[in-house]
Amino acid sequence: MAGSSCKSIHWFRKGLRLHDNPALLAALENCVEFHAIFVLDPWFPKNYKVGINRWRFLLESLQDLDTNLRKLNSRLYVVRGKPKEVFPKLFDKWKITHLSFELDIEPYALKRDSEIEELARNHNVKIIKHVSHTLYDTERIIEKNGGKAPLTLTRLQTILSQLGPPLKPLDAPNISQFKDICSPVNKDDGENYDIPTLQELGQDPATCGPVLYPGGETEGLHRLDNNMAKTSWVANFEKPKTEPNSLAPSTTVLSPYLKFGCVSARLFYWKVQDVYNKIKKHSQPPVSLHGQLLWREFYYTVASLTPNFDKMEGNSVCIQIPWKTNDDHLKAWKEGRTGYPFIDAIMIQLRKEGWIHHLARHAVACFLTRGDLWCHWEEGQKVFEEYLLDADWSLNAGNWMWLSASAFFHQYFRVYSPVVFGKKTDPSGSYIK
Structure with a gap:
């Protein structure tokens, strides 16, 4: 204060x-x-x-x-x-x-x-x-768990049940709070304080993809309100039952806004809770919308206490696997040239639009690592880090370890077919076309 x-x-x-x-x-x-x-x-x-x-x-x-x-x-x-x-x-x-x-x-x-x-x-x-x-102070979660990070979502949920619900979100400041505050808007002291351009950052605007998800708090809150207005959809939301290759997103696409903090995770949590209060019968974690926020909390908490969380070596939660090095395979995967239409369409969408459905992420990550190419998950992590609007250090590393069966999930034999999965979820082939 x-x-x-x-x-x-x-x-x-x-x-x-x-x-x-x-x-x-x-x-x-x-x-x-x-x-x-x-x-x-x-x-x-x-x-x-x-x-x-x-x-x-x-x-x-x-x-x-x-x-x-x-x-x-x-x-x-x-x-x-x-x-x-x-x-x-x-x-x-x-x-x-x-x-x-x-x-x-x-x-x-x-x-x-x-x-x-x-x-x-x-x-x-x-x-x-x-x-x-985050919804909670990760240090408080770790302290409540005996000084260790919870390594399963179930364990995290047990800890959070003892902590109670997240704090309610605070209102934005209003004009009256600035009434007696000097906040210079035209200060000129020889410095450039303006918003930079893409050119200043060494980027060519002509190489941008379409603006499907504009950045900022205003757009993020608008997207949040639009999603929450679909009360039945919110109440019945189950992540695995959404469509990985629908032409329009079948999920909220709030992840970029959460990554940059344009939308508060606590506001999202309590907006969903408002819907649950009206519709008593609703989905539950880990597949519900609250569940998606808990997964985010899970990865943040584990990452906060795990050295080298974004690496295989020196990472206490990650098993050590002798991944292959094949630059040609990695490059073909990154550029959408594997010859598998479903996999290639996902990677093209990722590069152009900066967002792909979470099951699409699962499919291409599995294909690159334990499913087909046996390339190191760190290489896939770097590509997602470059292309995703919502590239988040904790979530990106955690998900790549999960999908390569390196941490948290170890049923390495359960893989996504790069052919059958795409056919099942998009029988007409609209997505790949």
Whole structure:
């Protein structure tokens, strides 16, 4: 909680939204001057594969965030550079007393945030941080489980039943909360704080796919409301019974909005609960919509306590398998040239649109690893990391380990047929055509 007459920075990272943002709300308390910033950190494109469709989704999300902040007589400052280099300058330039942000469990984020907290202490800047990217505080789950991560969804559910339901989501700040706050919107101190273009990021807009899922909180909330309006569909939702190769998505496609924090997982949870309260007979985890959020929580929790979670070697939950190396097979799979129409159609959709159904993900991941090509799951993980709008470090690694039967699931002999499965779910061949 901010003190009296404070000058605050709220650092947007994943939580690219105004609603259910406790760290943002805390930064506004007793605040006299406020800056909302996003740091364009060069570490990410250097160390992660980021495809152009996800870059575009991020820029759309930042633009939407800036638009919504300007409605509150504020704005978003996009700062270019390494966080440990830009923050000391901002602390001094803007005479900052408080820095707020949302907690992150990823390895780089933990190291980065530790460095920034030390810099803040050296500049007499107070840190405000809150959990809001996940339903629960992963540390609390681990503590309740005796200091270990639960390694099955059933065990996670047992722990969560003891913790009770997630916190209710918080409202977005309103204009009255900014009434007495100076939040400069036209500050010109020789820096470029505008939303970058794709060209600035070294991307060619002509290579983008179609904009099927625009980035941002506004679009994410609109999509959430549209899905929740289908109350019978929400109540009866069972993930395995949706269609992997329907031409229009048969699921919510809220995953990119959850990944970037444009939509709060807690808001999603409680919106679904509102439907369940009206329709008493509904599906249950692990296949229900609540179940999908619990899977997300499961992977975040295990990843937060497992070194090298995105690698095979040095990963305590992952069995060691002598995968083959075949660059030709990997390249053909990535480019949709395997000769299996169902597999190739999925990979083409992934590259062009940035989203594929979860069962389609299962089919191509199984094909690449234990099903047909025996290529390393880490290579598939890299391709999904590049192409998916919703590429999420914890979920991507966890799902690839699962689908390659390396962790969590070990019935390696249960595989998806690259021919029969596609025929069964799309007998007319509309999807591959």
